[in-house]
Amino acid sequence: MSASRAQIVGVGESTYTRWGKIGDITEHALACQAIQRAVEDAGLSMDDVDGLASFAEDRNEAIFLAAELGLPALRFGNMVWMPGGGGGCAAVSNAAMAVETGQAEVVVVYRSLCQGQFYRFGSAGVSTEAPAEPAPPSLQQANSLLLASMGFAMPYGLLMAAAAYALPTRRHMHLYGTTSEQLGMLAVTFREHASRNPRAVMGGRPLSLEDHQASPMIADPHRLFDCCLESDGACAVVVTTPERARDLAKPAVEILASEQGAPKGYGFGPFTNANIADELYATGGCEEMAGRLWAKSGLGPADVDVAQLYDHFTGCVLMQLEDYGFCERGEGGPFIESGALAWEGGSLPTNTHGGSLSEAYIHGLNHVVEGVRSLRGESTSPVEGAEVCLVTSAACVPSSAVLLGKT
Amino acid sequence: MPGDERGVRSVERGSIGEDMSERYFPDGMPPPLADTTTLPWWQAAAEHRLVVQRCADCQATRLPPSPVCAECRSPEFDWKEVSGGGSVYTFTIVHRPIAADQALPFVIAVIALDDSGGIRMISNLVEVECDEVEVGMAVELVWEDMSEELALPRFRPRQS
């Protein structure tokens, strides 16, 4: 244990449900609930919290949550630019930097999603209803850099994440012979992990490879069960200094290393990065960042006992396995097929909570929560003797990762 | 269209006003969004010219249009018209509608453009059976006039 490295001392979450099922409480109220539970789990008081961190266009701004929660003083309010789920681990990293440099002492990282109260993810607010007063299609003003970039994707119908991330996955299949069955086995493995997790939205719904292969095609090669859930829920983790962590309620988990980033030209991932280097296209784009993570921690893929890998789509997990060096480039399919990711008997038990495919889709911050639980011995699929856990946030899009260690 | 004060305005199509192309996608597809950096590309498209941006200093090409060359950081550029030939780099077959009255499934593909300096672009494949689409398939450009002032480049299997 390092004397200066930040630690995670508390985790908490709301109930997780299917998309649109939480309507009686606002998204920000749910954020407050998760934050309060995480602070309570840490054995701290809300009066101790002086920082809030989140990521990716969070609707629930820290300034308002600080007011709603009655924080005595907000010293650190921070949001990461990595898109979508790519910023989850980066938000933890920013919280760690804040406490390590004395900008704040107790920072809560949070995420709340009740997308049914807004619009469906992947529709960008676009309706499939015919308009009452149709106008001839015309060029429109882009009011942001994102929209100007998306101008080269949206007119072709590239709006759904399931379609965008299908593009690198299809290329991976072409280059390496990766199969839909290999992707399916990954989904089946994570569902099996969810079966022991009472928080998992799909915990009571067993999934077989046959079910996966029979599920409707959404955006080839993505079948329904290759896609993450769409969920309502919130979760939070509490980051503080090692001094502060020493006498708290539960064993702390150390943040051994954290990294964020994107390769050259990566932009908004497969929505906008058709021109990234050929050798990068059928990857998760995390290889360079993974190298930095290993170098900083002095550890390597062989040291990881359990992994919580961002699983927006099955193929993106497969490409991460290669990026982080758990197997050779192009070998992700056979690696999954070998049973490596299974809690029972696998060399790299992965997504022991069920992941976004089977626990809940909280933009991957629930993977950090599970990372902490897996090192505290609190996971419902516990990995005996686990000391190092890799948690990642997104792939095939600008992303981030943290390496957690048992204290 | 909104935002005229920023230089974004509707454009005049050269010769094809009365002679509109075949339609593949419904009017309700999401409209293109442009700012002053990307507008010239859309103006060229309206005239049925498929162009890539080319650095005036190092000749590197790029798309979507951007303010400086990512290779040498020069802000100077011109536009290079490409033939419209290309090949499928990767693709997805989408089974969910984006707009009302849309034919399903439809194909989104990344097209590697010939004689473009290595540029790829996102577009659609049309006039093709979905189960025939494969990586490497040779394609050619076909313009779809969405309206008098908006044309989109799509691609179909190469016929010549």
Ligand SMILES: [Zn+2]
């Ligand atoms: Zn240049």
